[in-house]
Amino acid sequence: MNTQHYKIYLQTFGCQMNVADSEYVASLLITSGNFQITNQLNKADVIIINTCSVRQHAEDRASSFIGRLKKLKIKNKDLKIIVLGCFAQRAKFELQKKFPFIDIIAGPLEYEYLPEILQNTFSINISKNSQHLNLFNKVSVFVPIMTGCNNFCSYCIVPYVRGTEKYRNIKEILSEIKVLLDKGVKEIILIGQNVNSYKSPNLDHELTTEATNQNINFAQLLEMIVNLYSSYKFWIRFLTNHPKDISYDIIKVIKDYSNISRHIHLPLQSGSNRILQLMNRNYTVEKYKEIIQMIRQEIPEISITTDLIVGFPTEKEEDFESTLQIVKELQFDSAFVFKYSPRKGTKAAELLDNVPKEVKEKRHFKLLKLCEEISYKKNLKYIGTTQEVLIELQKDKNTFIGKNITNKTIQITINDNSKSNINIGKFITTKICDIKNHLLISKLS
Numbered sequence: 396m397n398t399q400h401y402k403i404y405l406q407t408f409g410c411q412m413n414v415a416d417s418e419y420v421a422s423l424l425i426t427s428g429n430f431q432i433t434n435q436l437n438k439a440d441v442i443i444i445n446t447c448s449v450r451q452h453a454e455d456r457a458s459s460f461i462g463r464l465k466k467l468k469i470k471n472k473d474l475k476i477i478v479l480g481c482f483a484q485r486a487k488f489e490l491q492k493k494f495p496f497i498d499i500i501a502g503p504l505e506y507e508y509l510p511e512i513l514q515n516t517f518s519i520n521i522s523k524n525s526q527h528l529n530l531f532n533k534v535s536v537f538v539p540i541m542t543g544c545n546n547f548c549s550y551c552i553v554p555y556v557r558g559t560e561k562y563r564n565i566k567e568i569l570s571e572i573k574v575l576l577d578k579g580v581k582e583i584i585l586i587g588q589n590v591n592s593y594k595s596p597n598l599d600h601e602l603t604t605e606a607t608n609q610n611i612n613f614a615q616l617l618e619m620i621v622n623l624y625s626s627y628k629f630w631i632r633f634l635t636n637h638p639k640d641i642s643y644d645i646i647k648v649i650k651d652y653s654n655i656s657r658h659i660h661l662p663l664q665s666g667s668n669r670i671l672q673l674m675n676r677n678y679t680v681e682k683y684k685e686i687i688q689m690i691r692q693e694i695p696e697i698s699i700t701t702d703l704i705v706g707f708p709t710e711k712e713e714d715f716e717s718t719l720q721i722v723k724e725l726q727f728d729s730a731f732v733f734k735y736s737p738r739k740g741t742k743a744a745e746l747l748d749n750v751p752k753e754v755k756e757k758r759h760f761k762l763l764k765l766c767e768e769i770s771y772k773k774n775l776k777y778i779g780t781t782q783e784v785l786i787e788l789q790k791d792k793n794t795f796i797g798k799n800i801t802n803k804t805i806q807i808t809i810n811d812n813s814k815s816n817i818n819i820g821k822f823i824t825t826k827i828c829d830i831k832n833h834l835l836i837s838k839l840s
């Protein structure tokens with residue numbers, strides 16, 4: 396394939412890890428050949444679709460998108476279609492059979508061979524060590540520090556499609572962050588299925604802590620990043636966490652450094668110990684409450700968000716009531732509420748999916764409503780406060796969107812005669828005057 400000005404279109408479904416993976420693959424091509432990004436699907440010469448398998452709905456959306464590409468492939472025989480992600484891992488042969496026009500199909504367990512595969516497909520020399528290019532000039536960028544998961548929650552497909560935990564080496568993480576900060580990135584978001592369980596791989600020998608000769612853990616990594624790059628003005632955040640891996644040390648580091656986000660996403664999933672056990676979550680409701688208390692005691696201003704699942708097999712009304720109860724008690728800043736859907740190959744899929752659809756829907760509605768009421772009340776407390784805001788995008792001539800250190804979204808409007816110097820990527824200080832749905836509202840004159 397002649398690589399003269401070939402255009403890449405990215406379509407990513409699913410989690411932050413997929414966003415980072417798509418950009419990584421595009422970066423490999425751009426660094427090695429004459430490729431560039433396009434946001435016009437019809438003009439693309441390479442289409443990268445990164446798929447998700449976490450719910451049936453996500454797989455259906457990816458299938459429908461891939462199906463629509465057949466027409467483009469008929470029109471342009473040179474078009475290359477690359478399908479990545481967890482769905483590609485879980486159902487490679489099914490996808491190949493259904494969409495024979497796909498050129499490359501690779502799941503996360505095959506990513507290590509991608510440079511070679513791309514090299515053969517595009518006849519270019521791919522450099523395996525390509526850095527993240529921040530293709531979309533984002534203010535906030537995901538930096539993967541680990542992939543995979545050892546937890547095997549009974550409903551989750553991730554350990555099967557992404558494998559067990561693998562940690563990125565520290566030198567690579569640090570140098571990627573430095574490149575991003577040098578390019579003006581203002582928020583680094585460390586990502587992984589389970590970031591708190593990070594430990595530096597053995598090849599980072601020279602970086603192991605001298606006192607203990609232990610490999611570096613997540614709290615130490617966080618502290619290292621903040622100290623090493625203290626001359627830059629940036630915030631750091633991390634996603635996602637498992638309650639069993641949240642340690643006092645992590646909370647202490649957040650408390651000690653003002654540029655680490657005062658936001659923690661800590662999936663609870665259910666308020667019933669019986670259901671938590673069936674989910675193989677490895678904590679009890681009591682233990683989870685203790686963790687939240689510890690976090691709030693150390694950092695009272697922190698915002699805590701969560702994930703909840705309703706309608707897990709055998710969930711009775713009393714289990715659901717327990718979830719409502721703990722949600723009322725713990726007052727999350729916001730929550731993602733999901734209706735259970737079985738994933739083939741997981742342990743939970745062997746259980747009878749016996750909660751009727753209407754019951755799942757009713758519980759979903761009720762829990763979501765409760766979470767939204769709590770979220771609204773929590774946001775009310777911000778009215779009248781002054782917040783430092785990182786501006787992330789401009790919605791229209793007079794409206795900007797940003798976030799504060801507790802990861803609340805803030806909409807700032809300026810009037811036509813405003814002298815405010817407000818730009819994407821800037822940190823500004825502003826007063827919150829109102830709230831609208833999930834947004835904190837601020838006006839600058």
Ligand code: SF4
Nearest residue numbers: 544546547548551553
């Ligand atoms: S912790 Fe559980 S839910 Fe999260 S990725 Fe691992 S197995 Fe899936």
